[in-house]
Amino acid sequence: MKESGNxxxxxxxxxxxxxxxxxxxxxxxxYETAEFVQRNRREFVAISLTGASCxxxxxxxxxxxxxxxxxxxxxxxxYDLCQRLAANGTHGVLVSGGSDRRGRVPHAxxxxxxxxxxxxxxxxxxxxxxxxxxxxxxxxxxxRVDGAMIDVIGSDETIRRVYHLDASVRDFExxxxxxEEYGIPSLPHIVMGLHYGAFRGEDAxxxxxxxxxxxxxxxxxxxxxxxxxxxxxxxxxxATLTRFVEKARGRLPDKPLLLGCARPSGEAKAALDxxxxxxxxxxxxxxxxxxxxxxxxxxxxPVFHEACxxxxxxxxxxx
Amino acid sequence: xxxxxxxFLPDELYYDRKEHLWARLEEGRVRxxxxxxxxxxAGTVAYIKLLPVGRExxxxxxxxxxxxxxxxxPLKAPVAGEIVxxxxxxxxxxxxxxxxxYGRGWFVVISPRxxxxxxxxxxxxxxxIQAWLEAELREYKEKGLFAEK
Numbered sequence: 001m002k003e004s005g006n007x008x009x010x011x012x013x014x015x016x017x018x019x020x021x022x023x024x025x026x027x028x029x030x031y032e033t034a035e036f037v038q039r040n041r042r043e044f045v046a047i048s049l050t051g052a053s054c055x056x057x058x059x060x061x062x063x064x065x066x067x068x069x070x071x072x073x074x075x076x077x078x079y080d081l082c083q084r085l086a087a088n089g090t091h092g093v094l095v096s097g098g099s100d101r102r103g104r105v106p107h108a109x110x111x112x113x114x115x116x117x118x119x120x121x122x123x124x125x126x127x128x129x130x131x132x133x134x135x136x137x138x139x140x141x142x143x144r145v146d147g148a149m150i151d152v153i154g155s156d157e158t159i160r161r162v163y164h165l166d167a168s169v170r171d172f173e174x175x176x177x178x179x180e181e182y183g184i185p186s187l188p189h190i191v192m193g194l195h196y197g198a199f200r201g202e203d204a205x206x207x208x209x210x211x212x213x214x215x216x217x218x219x220x221x222x223x224x225x226x227x228x229x230x231x232x233x234x235x236x237x238x239a240t241l242t243r244f245v246e247k248a249r250g251r252l253p254d255k256p257l258l259l260g261c262a263r264p265s266g267e268a269k270a271a272l273d274x275x276x277x278x279x280x281x282x283x284x285x286x287x288x289x290x291x292x293x294x295x296x297x298x299x300x301x302p303v304f305h306e307a308c309x310x311x312x313x314x315x316x317x318x319x
Numbered sequence: 320x321x322x323x324x325x326x327f328l329p330d331e332l333y334y335d336r337k338e339h340l341w342a343r344l345e346e347g348r349v350r351x352x353x354x355x356x357x358x359x360x361a362g363t364v365a366y367i368k369l370l371p372v373g374r375e376x377x378x379x380x381x382x383x384x385x386x387x388x389x390x391x392x393p394l395k396a397p398v399a400g401e402i403v404x405x406x407x408x409x410x411x412x413x414x415x416x417x418x419x420x421y422g423r424g425w426f427v428v429i430s431p432r433x434x435x436x437x438x439x440x441x442x443x444x445x446x447x448i449q450a451w452l453e454a455e456l457r458e459y460k461e462k463g464l465f466a467e468k
Contacts, residue, residue: 031392265386
């Protein structure tokens with residue numbers, strides 16, 4: 001890593017988040033290290049609108065990620081579930097779900113419930129959208145969700161082969177544009193190595209993100225799940241990941257740049273986290289052991305949150 | 320054998336109430352692993368780190384750490400003593416914890432310092448294990464620590 005590159009990346013971060021770095025441990029998993037212990041696992045939880053079912057059955061997931069989320073039994077059940085969660089100390093939800101054949105999570109069908117959850121329970125609401133069409137954008141705007149998160153893919157081949165989706169890069173760009181048009185704060189994700197561990201559409205995805213009025217960008221890594229066709233594919237090398245993280249920092253110098261939940265495990269994760277700090281990222285979800293100490297050694301003040309890494313930025317509160 | 324739904328806990332083992340680690344007595348030594356309840360709550364295990372042979376560990380203190388789909392955190396010793404064996408197989412293939420919780424998925428063997436005292440607060444005996452398992456499952460579901468289906 002060139003010293004000059006580091007310096008300018010850190011300067012880029014400091015111009016809007018002076019001297020701070022944000023660490024996040026939402027209730028998606030139990031999290032406990034010597035540096036950061038999650039106190040209330042139910043503070044911010046994930047809900048699937050479709051249970052474990054997903055029409056796309058992507059190569060790296062096959063619906064497995066949905067299995068650990070709360071499941072909504074049907075329309076009308078979302079509010080009841082959130083009421084029960086509120087009674088147990090929940091203050092926010094990530095509303096996700098499997099996609100239909102056109103790549104959409106069925107938020108439009110739950111719009112009334114989403115709005116009740118927002119208005120009556122006062123929850124912070126983030127949504128995973130999948131591809132966005134106009135009815136969904138209208139529904140999410142009417143529900144006044146706090147933010148939308150969407151995986152932006154920059155390769156038609158990856159969309160077809162990995163997502164099994166008959167769509168194109170332009171559909172992802174259109175989705176961001178619709179969120180923008182309806183005033184829904186967006187926090188796109190780029191999955192590094194999504195094409196069977198190789199970099200294929202990441203640069204194009206970065207350009208799409210840079211061309212839109214997004215709140216920030218979350219970078220995650222391909223982590224193939226057990227029992228999927230990709231289960232034996234290793235995540236990309238740390239050096240490759242770091243190069244892209246640094247490129248993203250340079251391309252979006254005035255936006256929050258975050259490392260999201262999906263990352264390699266063990267030493268690879270620790271190395272990526274340290275590299276992310278070196279190149280000036282603003283936040284890290286579920287940091288590896290000793291990452292907080294490393295951030296402190298770089299003169300950064302750690303700030304801890306028990307919610308998704310994008311929430312604070314979407315609410316305009318900083319990380 | 321205690322069983323609720325598809326979770327079973329062998330009667331001959333001792334269980335740490337909070338950490339869901341099992342302890343098996345083997346000629347004065349203690350083999351340690353994660354029970355089936357614990358591995359289901361943690362999800363698919365991706366990475367395990369263990370202290371090396373020869374290290375002393377206190378009861379309730381970390382002898383390693385584990386990363387899984389729904390858990391990132393320490394592995395806390397159910398008994399105090401010296402680590403005399405480390406399972407190289409589980410380090411190389413962490414999903415053994417999920418596929419063979421009570422067999423090849425063990426973590427370490429500890430030569431205990433004060434076995435009698437350390438076993439006193441572990442759950443043991445068929446009836447006690449069954450009652451504890453049922454209570455744990457109820458509590459985890461009420462608190463939402465298991466995802467609802």
